[in-house]
Amino acid sequence: MVNLTIDGIKVSVPEGSTILQAAKEVGVKIPTLCYHPDQAVKANCRVCVCEVEGNRLLPAACAQPVMEGMVVKTRTPKVIEARRTILELILAHHPQDCLNCIRNGNCELQDLANEYFIRDNPFTLKVRGLKKDYSTPSIFRDPDKCVLCRRCIDACSVVQSVNALGLESRGVNSMVVPTMGGDLMDSPCVMCGQCVHACPVGAIGEVEEIDKLLAAIADPDKIVVTQIAPAVRTAIGEEVGMKTGDMPMEVFVAGLRQVGFDHVLHTNFTADLTILEEGNELLKRLKEGGTLPMFTSCSPGWINFCETFYPDLLDNLSTCKSPQQMFGSLVKTYWTDKMGIDPAKIYSVSIMPCTAKKFEASRPEMNASGYRDVDLVLTTREIGRLFRMSGIDFDKLAPSSFDSWMGAYTGAAVIFGASGGVMEAALRTVYEVVTGQTLENVNFEVTRGITGVKEAEVDLSGTKVKVAIANGLSNARQLMDQVRAGESPYHFIEIMACPGGCIGGGGQPITKVNAKRVERIESIYVEDENCAIRKSHENPEVKTLYDEFLHEPLGHKSHELLHTHYHDKNKKYL
Amino acid sequence: MAEEMRIVLRNYGKINPLKIEDYMAQGGYKSLEKAGRMDKEALIDEIKKSNLRGRGGAGFNCGQKWSFAYRAPGDEKYVVCNADEGEPGTYKDRLIMENDPHTLIEGMAICGYAIGSKQGFIYLRGEYPQLINILNNAISQAKAKGLLQGFEIEVRSGAGAYVCGEETALIESIEGNRGEPRFKPPYPPSEGLWMKPTIVNNVETFANIPVILEKGAEWYAGIGVSSYPGTKVFTLTGDINNKTFFEVPTDTTIREIIFQFGGGIPGDKKFKAVQIGGTSGAFIPESLLDTPVAFDDMSAIGAALGSGAVFVLDESRDIVDVTTRIAKFFEHESCGKCAPCREGTARMHELMESVNSGNGSMKDIALMQKLGNVMSIACLCGLGQAAPAPVLTTIKHFAADYNAKLM
Numbered sequence: 002m003v004n005l006t007i008d009g010i011k012v013s014v015p016e017g018s019t020i021l022q023a024a025k026e027v028g029v030k031i032p033t034l035c036y037h038p039d040q041a042v043k044a045n046c047r048v049c050v051c052e053v054e055g056n057r058l059l060p061a062a063c064a065q066p067v068m069e070g071m072v073v074k075t076r077t078p079k080v081i082e083a084r085r086t087i088l089e090l091i092l093a094h095h096p097q098d099c100l101n102c103i104r105n106g107n108c109e110l111q112d113l114a115n116e117y118f119i120r121d122n123p124f125t126l127k128v129r130g131l132k133k134d135y136s137t138p139s140i141f142r143d144p145d146k147c148v149l150c151r152r153c154i155d156a157c158s159v160v161q162s163v164n165a166l167g168l169e170s171r172g173v174n175s176m177v178v179p180t181m182g183g184d185l186m187d188s189p190c191v192m193c194g195q196c197v198h199a200c201p202v203g204a205i206g207e208v209e210e211i212d213k214l215l216a217a218i219a220d221p222d223k224i225v226v227t228q229i230a231p232a233v234r235t236a237i238g239e240e241v242g243m244k245t246g247d248m249p250m251e252v253f254v255a256g257l258r259q260v261g262f263d264h265v266l267h268t269n270f271t272a273d274l275t276i277l278e279e280g281n282e283l284l285k286r287l288k289e290g291g292t293l294p295m296f297t298s299c300s301p302g303w304i305n306f307c308e309t310f311y312p313d314l315l316d317n318l319s320t321c322k323s324p325q326q327m328f329g330s331l332v333k334t335y336w337t338d339k340m341g342i343d344p345a346k347i348y349s350v351s352i353m354p355c356t357a358k359k360f361e362a363s364r365p366e367m368n369a370s371g372y373r374d375v376d377l378v379l380t381t382r383e384i385g386r387l388f389r390m391s392g393i394d395f396d397k398l399a400p401s402s403f404d405s406w407m408g409a410y411t412g413a414a415v416i417f418g419a420s421g422g423v424m425e426a427a428l429r430t431v432y433e434v435v436t437g438q439t440l441e442n443v444n445f446e447v448t449r450g451i452t453g454v455k456e457a458e459v460d461l462s463g464t465k466v467k468v469a470i471a472n473g474l475s476n477a478r479q480l481m482d483q484v485r486a487g488e489s490p491y492h493f494i495e496i497m498a499c500p501g502g503c504i505g506g507g508g509q510p511i512t513k514v515n516a517k518r519v520e521r522i523e524s525i526y527v528e529d530e531n532c533a534i535r536k537s538h539e540n541p542e543v544k545t546l547y548d549e550f551l552h553e554p555l556g557h558k559s560h561e562l563l564h565t566h567y568h569d570k571n572k573k574y575l
Numbered sequence: 576m577a578e579e580m581r582i583v584l585r586n587y588g589k590i591n592p593l594k595i596e597d598y599m600a601q602g603g604y605k606s607l608e609k610a611g612r613m614d615k616e617a618l619i620d621e622i623k624k625s626n627l628r629g630r631g632g633a634g635f636n637c638g639q640k641w642s643f644a645y646r647a648p649g650d651e652k653y654v655v656c657n658a659d660e661g662e663p664g665t666y667k668d669r670l671i672m673e674n675d676p677h678t679l680i681e682g683m684a685i686c687g688y689a690i691g692s693k694q695g696f697i698y699l700r701g702e703y704p705q706l707i708n709i710l711n712n713a714i715s716q717a718k719a720k721g722l723l724q725g726f727e728i729e730v731r732s733g734a735g736a737y738v739c740g741e742e743t744a745l746i747e748s749i750e751g752n753r754g755e756p757r758f759k760p761p762y763p764p765s766e767g768l769w770m771k772p773t774i775v776n777n778v779e780t781f782a783n784i785p786v787i788l789e790k791g792a793e794w795y796a797g798i799g800v801s802s803y804p805g806t807k808v809f810t811l812t813g814d815i816n817n818k819t820f821f822e823v824p825t826d827t828t829i830r831e832i833i834f835q836f837g838g839g840i841p842g843d844k845k846f847k848a849v850q851i852g853g854t855s856g857a858f859i860p861e862s863l864l865d866t867p868v869a870f871d872d873m874s875a876i877g878a879a880l881g882s883g884a885v886f887v888l889d890e891s892r893d894i895v896d897v898t899t900r901i902a903k904f905f906e907h908e909s910c911g912k913c914a915p916c917r918e919g920t921a922r923m924h925e926l927m928e929s930v931n932s933g934n935g936s937m938k939d940i941a942l943m944q945k946l947g948n949v950m951s952i953a954c955l956c957g958l959g960q961a962a963p964a965p966v967l968t969t970i971k972h973f974a975a976d977y978n979a980k981l982m
Contacts, residue, residue: 044758045913050953058960059952064758079952083915086949090918123942124922149911168753168911171736173921175911 005071020062020073021049031075032084032113034091034201035150036063039515040159046091046150048113050083051075059083085117093124094173095202096145102203107511109201110148131176136184138363139192139208139356140507147177147204153196160500162475163306165190177204181574189309189572191474193302193498194356194507207356207380207508211387214377217348218261225348226336227257228268228328228407232354232418232503233381235524239510240385241395245517246524251400257352257384258401260391266336267403268351269410271327272417272426274546275299276537278563279321279423280431281554283493287464292316294469294484294491297423299323301361302498302507304567306474311481312569317494320564324417325351325358326367329374330562332407335550339406344370350377352384354418354506357498369562380508409542412443412532419522420472420502421448421455424495428459428468429536435461443535449526451501451519454479456491468493473500577823577831580798582806583782584822586675592709595716598677604722606788610685611724618689619645622784624792626804631657631742631777632852632881632957634803634870640774643764644690647772652692654683654726655749655768655775658699658706659733659740662853663904664884667808668778670820672699672706675782676713680728682781684717685788686774687726695728696768698745701735737908741956742775743767744910755912756956779808779883799825800869807868807883811837814844814889823868830864833887844889848973852881854901855961857968858894877968879961894976898969899927905962916959919950923966936982940970 002013014023035046044064054072134142165188169178179188238248298319333344362375416422425445453476456469471477483489499505501518590597623638660668736754743757767773816838857878902924909920947963
């Protein structure tokens, strides 16, 4: 242990700790901007500088290791002048656009400007006037707002190993830019949106499309139908002042009806359906010697990644569409038939924890219903804004349940929202299909949690099936490289692009630390436990769907509506 | 009367730099041989005892630095020569490399032996392409004669960024990354090139090593000022009669450098100011000219010895205009990594332009002082910390020149 004093308070911390960590121990708050608790220390914003006795320079608290006997002062006039001057410098180069900004009220720079009461900035405002990048349907960039903390680059290159963001030019002209010289769409970006979480300000955000929803709701000829992805409920409460997981599903549904959705259905329904299709696809591949290991295909960021970086492994991908797109093709065929509604009138909206889903819905092949299957994708954050705008008081809202035929779901679908959930759900079903026995303990603990790569082996009537799970794309890369080298021992691999799975998706409430992802994961498994039915093949509405419409998994109709194919993105420079 | 004393330039003009035999005839590589017979710790102690301090600008005790790298665990260690001589007006390292490349190679090889490194790099200023062949020729000659004992040296050319003279930016550049400094600690002797223990020393520092071993630490420690012993090479530019270079003991005063070695100011003009140590150096007025050039004496007057560039201004010069140009230089050369330097150098230039063009006010001067003070203590690396020095020192010593330009 190392002993030091911070602002007169004695503290003992393990060797190798930084001043910032030591200060936290004793409740001394040191402001930060470039610092991100789950990333490498950058020490480039210098907002966290403090005074150390005997040192002429002001070290950055985030990077300076503690030393025995060190005397640290964090509130001296010298320190305050330095921090305020640095903030003034950053703010004088930042659009004074807070009122119109996507991060208004949730911005680290805004908070700092407030805490250090920056009023009359002595430096002249100079905004660079750089071009905004709206090239992708998922994520926009507003480089004028960038404070060059480089957290997005870290998220993109270290966490995701995508390297779509880099630095260009030098000094005051330096910029974070999409790599390969063009717009974000020309870069290897997979649209996962992890950069959005990393950004302390409004320099990167989701492409907002609430106005399209409002127009559809206002249109008397349109019937607005929505689906909610499994990971959304656990996090949506964070957008409206509740704790993680505290929003009950029925209240969420009631809120959606309040803002004008005509029918509220659930992506969980097609998550259960995915298990039947994908589970049977796996069994077929195992039996008939198909391409193995089979990869899950629910995560559109992962699909983009595979198409970009591992186009040679596209045959390994399950042909199943993601639950969002299965829902999209069924709602305008099966469901409208069942309801006696003209599918042309349906405006199909999905509520997703994901930015890449916006891109997925726009893929030209996603029109099996004869229409665009999913008309609009809104993120959890956008729905949060809609709720706040609508002034809904969730405490006073009478609970409401889902509409029929595509609203029922099981606990197996709920856990799709967390890394390992698709695998666990599949195992619950595949086990019973293969062995013919009832699975007594449905909890496969080994598949759960935020660990980057997990693996398990399941005995299916004497056949040992080896499975692996990765969350975060640099973890996925480890498994992919193994497959590419022909050394993968696995039969089935689940990949979710985002750390922790969809609960940490790019469209979720701004997630500053991984600890928040862990909280959401816990809430997901509580919800699963509370479900009466926890195996996808026992979903009664899915049974009806097969009885009346699809007839069998992997059948003719399934092939038409529920399965897809993939494309080499052909990014030759990679 | 101060006299020139040549240590690092001892072979200047005496040998053909392309012939190792010439260097050896002057006793070259005997120190390396001697070092090889010495215990490593004793060798490092000898360098420590000489009290040789780094000639790159920071003035750290060389032997102490070596001892950190020696003690750092690990089989893989590196010796890097900082030959990215980017300070405007400085060409001392070029003189050494151009005229006596083997003294550098010998110094590096001794360091390699001392710390247990098998690989050296010379990070050569991008604007010195003509030196690549000279250095490579010297390296292959030394290798051919079996003098380097398996120690390899590779010459890497910079790409023109001033900041790459900062040792960690230089390391990043060798690694193939953007030339940007790292935060410290960790310092290179514990985690440097590819995060391995690394010694980064300036050309002039390495060039001293063979002589120290030949003549002994005591001899060296007795030259010049005891806290910063030895000699220093100065290069003179600006309003000075002898626009040349010379090597003098460190107890030489600034006045002697300008008026004795430099031959004073041309014409009948009076001295106005001198900037020592490169573009980020302080501007020194007449009243402080009797300061010895040694590191600590210079620090005491708020100046820095830096690279040894001496830039003299006569009374006819517009010091505010000169400082404005310097501010522009730093805006251009800031790497952009840390906020106070990235934004601060640009603002300093903007404010200087405003004052220089007659549109400034006392408020601007006060803002520059505040900004300069903050940058000098809060920036990530030496570039940003030193960049405001010319502004701050000219405001301090030449306030009348500023006042004359205010609105």
